[in-house]
Amino acid sequence: MTITLVIADDHPVVRDGLRGIFEGAEGFEVLGEAADGAEAVVLADRLRPDVVLMDLRMPGTDGVTAIRRLAERGNPARVLVLTTYDADSDVLPAIEAGATGYLLKDSPREALFQGVRAAARGEAVLSPAVASRLMGQLRAPAREELSRRELDVLRLIADGCTNKQAAARLFISEATVKTHLLHVYAKLGVKDRAAAVATAFQRGLFR
Incomplete structure (x- = not known):
C-alpha cells in the first residue's frame, strides 16, 4: 500500500530534500508541499493525504496551530511533526494539539520511513531525544494510579x-x-x- 504525504516546511531546500527522500523510496507518494501552516491545512483538506509532515516554526500560521485546525476540521490525516526543535515548549503543545508523533530532522532516513509508516497506522511516534525531554517535564500527577x-x-x-x-x-x-x-x-x-x-x-x- 502506498502512503501519501503532504510536506509542510517554510524552507524550499528542506521540502525538496524530503520529497527526494520519499519519492526515491518504495511505498510513498508526495502529493504536495506547503510553505506554512495555513497552506498545509488547505492542501490536507484538498488532497487528503495519509500523513502530513509538519514543521513547527513557520511564518504566519505555525505548525501547532495548523495541527489544531486539522483536528477541529476532522481531517483524517495523521500529522507527524518533523522539526529541529526538541524543547519542552515545542513538544507537548504539538502532541496535545493532535500530532500523532514527533521526530527530529536529524533522524536517520530509515527512522523517517518507519515513523511515517507508524503514523499512517495511527501509532504513536517519538524520537528518543524527544522522549528524554518529556521525562523531565513536570505535570499534574495522574488522577489515579495505573494498574x-x-x-x-x-x-x-x-x-x-x-x-x-x-x-x-x-x-x-x-x-x-x-x-x-x-x-x-x-x-x-x-x-x-x-x-x-x-x-x-x-x-x-x-x-
Whole structure:
C-alpha cells in the first residue's frame, strides 16, 4: 500500500530534500508541499493525504496551530511533526494539539520511513531525544494510579505495537487491550495514544 504525504516546511531546500527522500523510496507518494501552516491545512483538506509532515516554526500560521485546525476540521490525516526543535515548549503543545508523533530532522532516513509508516497506522511516534525531554517535564500527577496490566499495555504501545500485537503478547483479546487503553486515557487525562505515551514518559512511569 502506498502512503501519501503532504510536506509542510517554510524552507524550499528542506521540502525538496524530503520529497527526494520519499519519492526515491518504495511505498510513498508526495502529493504536495506547503510553505506554512495555513497552506498545509488547505492542501490536507484538498488532497487528503495519509500523513502530513509538519514543521513547527513557520511564518504566519505555525505548525501547532495548523495541527489544531486539522483536528477541529476532522481531517483524517495523521500529522507527524518533523522539526529541529526538541524543547519542552515545542513538544507537548504539538502532541496535545493532535500530532500523532514527533521526530527530529536529524533522524536517520530509515527512522523517517518507519515513523511515517507508524503514523499512517495511527501509532504513536517519538524520537528518543524527544522522549528524554518529556521525562523531565513536570505535570499534574495522574488522577489515579495505573494498574500493572494497564502499564504493560502502555509499554507495548510505546514500543510501537498495534492493539492486535499487544493483545498477542499479553495473551488477552484485542477488545481487552482497547478497554485498558481507555482506562489509561481517563487516568492520565489524555485523548489518544501519542499523548498517553508522552505523558507516561514525562511522569516517569517507564523505567
